[in-house]
Amino acid sequence: MSVNAQTVVILGGGVGGLVAADELAMRLPPQHRIVLVERSAVHAFAPSFLWLMTGARRAPQVTREVRALLRPRVDLVQAEVRSIDVAARRVEAGDGQTISYDHLVIALGAELAPEAVPGLAEGARTFYTLEGAQHLHEALATFSGGSVAVVVSALPYKCPGAPHEGAMLLSDYFRRRGLSGKVELHLFTPEPQAMPVAGPALGAAVDQMLRSRGIAFHAAHKLTAVDPGTRELAFDGKPSARYDLLVAIPPHRGPRVLREAGLTNDAGWVPVDRRTLATPHEGVHAVGDVTAIPIPGRWKPDVPLMLPKAGVFAHDQARVVARRIAASITGAPAEADFCGDGYCMLEAGEDLAGFAFGNFFAEPSPDVRLRRMGKAWHVGKVLFEQWWLAPFGLRRRALQLALEAGGKAYGVRVTL
Numbered sequence: 400m401s402v403n404a405q406t407v408v409i410l411g412g413g414v415g416g417l418v419a420a421d422e423l424a425m426r427l428p429p430q431h432r433i434v435l436v437e438r439s440a441v442h443a444f445a446p447s448f449l450w451l452m453t454g455a456r457r458a459p460q461v462t463r464e465v466r467a468l469l470r471p472r473v474d475l476v477q478a479e480v481r482s483i484d485v486a487a488r489r490v491e492a493g494d495g496q497t498i499s500y501d502h503l504v505i506a507l508g509a510e511l512a513p514e515a516v517p518g519l520a521e522g523a524r525t526f527y528t529l530e531g532a533q534h535l536h537e538a539l540a541t542f543s544g545g546s547v548a549v550v551v552s553a554l555p556y557k558c559p560g561a562p563h564e565g566a567m568l569l570s571d572y573f574r575r576r577g578l579s580g581k582v583e584l585h586l587f588t589p590e591p592q593a594m595p596v597a598g599p600a601l602g603a604a605v606d607q608m609l610r611s612r613g614i615a616f617h618a619a620h621k622l623t624a625v626d627p628g629t630r631e632l633a634f635d636g637k638p639s640a641r642y643d644l645l646v647a648i649p650p651h652r653g654p655r656v657l658r659e660a661g662l663t664n665d666a667g668w669v670p671v672d673r674r675t676l677a678t679p680h681e682g683v684h685a686v687g688d689v690t691a692i693p694i695p696g697r698w699k700p701d702v703p704l705m706l707p708k709a710g711v712f713a714h715d716q717a718r719v720v721a722r723r724i725a726a727s728i729t730g731a732p733a734e735a736d737f738c739g740d741g742y743c744m745l746e747a748g749e750d751l752a753g754f755a756f757g758n759f760f761a762e763p764s765p766d767v768r769l770r771r772m773g774k775a776w777h778v779g780k781v782l783f784e785q786w787w788l789a790p791f792g793l794r795r796r797a798l799q800l801a802l803e804a805g806g807k808a809y810g811v812r813v814t815l
């Protein structure tokens with residue numbers, strides 16, 4: 400190994416970690432080492448959990464071995480990250496393995512904490528995990544009618560579109576099973592409107608999409624407890640509601656290992672420079688759901704808007720960080736910046752989707768628009784899923800070209 404050889408350690412092999420590893424593998428000269436630490440041997444593509452719930456996918460179709468999604472030069476350490484020492488620049492993983500780094504990329508995502516709301520873990524199903532979506536699919540198969548409550552139980556949560564997509568796909572599922580007249584669908588959220596981070600116009604458009612599918616949308620409902628015995632939801636300052644099937648987006652929290660390392664703010668997320676994703680610690684960057692990035696605007700006078708937790712941002716941020724690290728190692732100018740652009744294909748059922756896109760750093764508040772619903776956005780989402788899960792090779796390249804060409808045809812910037 401040459402004297403100048405450096406080690407980049409990536410924590411987490413989800414969206415941000417995989418993209419960072421790929422970009423670094425393409426950009427760093429071979430003497431430099433890239434190590435990715437991930438506790439799970441298998442990666443699951445979360446946007447497809449919604450299709451797992453409805454039966455449009457089975458688990459093997461939306462999962463891959465992590466190793467298969469990494470280029471050969473990336474060293475995979477399959478282990479739990481147990482501690483991080485930013486002063487000594489090292490990480491403890493598994494049973495006492497120490498890994499030293501020159502550059503650290505934290506991409507550990509968000510943890511789910513259903514136990515944070517009394518009764519939620521016992522009373523609710525969820526499509527926010529692979530196993531949860533599988534179990535929910537089984538529960539749906541025997542559901543013959545009643546009140547279905549989709550509940551965002553706390554803020555923040557990943558993917559601002561997913562609860563709305565979940566409710567619309569459930570509506571479509573019940574329609575296809577001939578149960579529309581027998582099912583009442585409700586969506587509860589503590590937020591003041593649908594997708595407040597995207598502004599009032601987009602919120603109104605999503606609200607309209609929900610209503611046209613017969614989904615009752617209840618804003619400003621903060622869940623405080625669930626009684627699985629009486630099947631009742633208690634809300635802060637609002638009347639309680641009864642359910643027959645409860646589908647919850649559980650509370651989220653930052654990974655414990657980051658809190659213990661002193662890397663988080665009071666809310667448990669990692670503050671970063673929004674342009675470079677650098678943390679205040681030398682050589683340490685963080686990307687994706689673990690980060691806390693304020694954006695222009697407020698959704699209450701005392702509550703600033705935060706960049707949503709979404710794969711599209713984890714993806715873009717990881718590419719920026721990898722390019723900046725590669726540039727600093729090779730001595731090239733660091734030109735990559737995260738600019739706050741994001742998009743989301745919003746599944747609506749019947750193979751239709753809407754498309755929200757815009758700039759979340761726009762002043763005085765995020766500039767996000769919704770394009771008319773159509774089949775093309777749904778096809779785009781399927782193509783993206785296929786590309787994400789494809790092994791390196793010709794098929795992956797062909798899918799990438801198809802996505803980029805499709806994006807161009809519809810006036811959308813797609814960079815994979």
Ligand SMILES: Cc1cc2nc3c(=O)[nH]c(=O)nc-3n(C[C@H](O)[C@H](O)[C@H](O)COP(=O)(O)OP(=O)(O)OC[C@H]3O[C@@H](n4cnc5c(N)ncnc54)[C@H](O)[C@@H]3O)c2cc1C
Pocket residue numbers: 410411412413414415416436437438439445446447448449478479480481506507508509526527528557558561654656686687688689708709710711712713743744
């Ligand atoms: C149902 C659903 C639908 C979604 N749909 C969309 C969508 O349409 N568009 C979109 O942009 N986003 C969507 N998202 C959000 C998207 O999946 C996340 O924002 C994205 O995965 C975040 O990437 P990340 O790298 O920050 O974290 P993750 O992808 O969650 O990766 C974190 C990784 O770290 C690993 N890890 C955690 N702790 C440790 C530890 N201590 N040791 C070792 N490994 C550890 C985990 O196993 C995991 O693999 C959706 C999410 C859900 C749940």
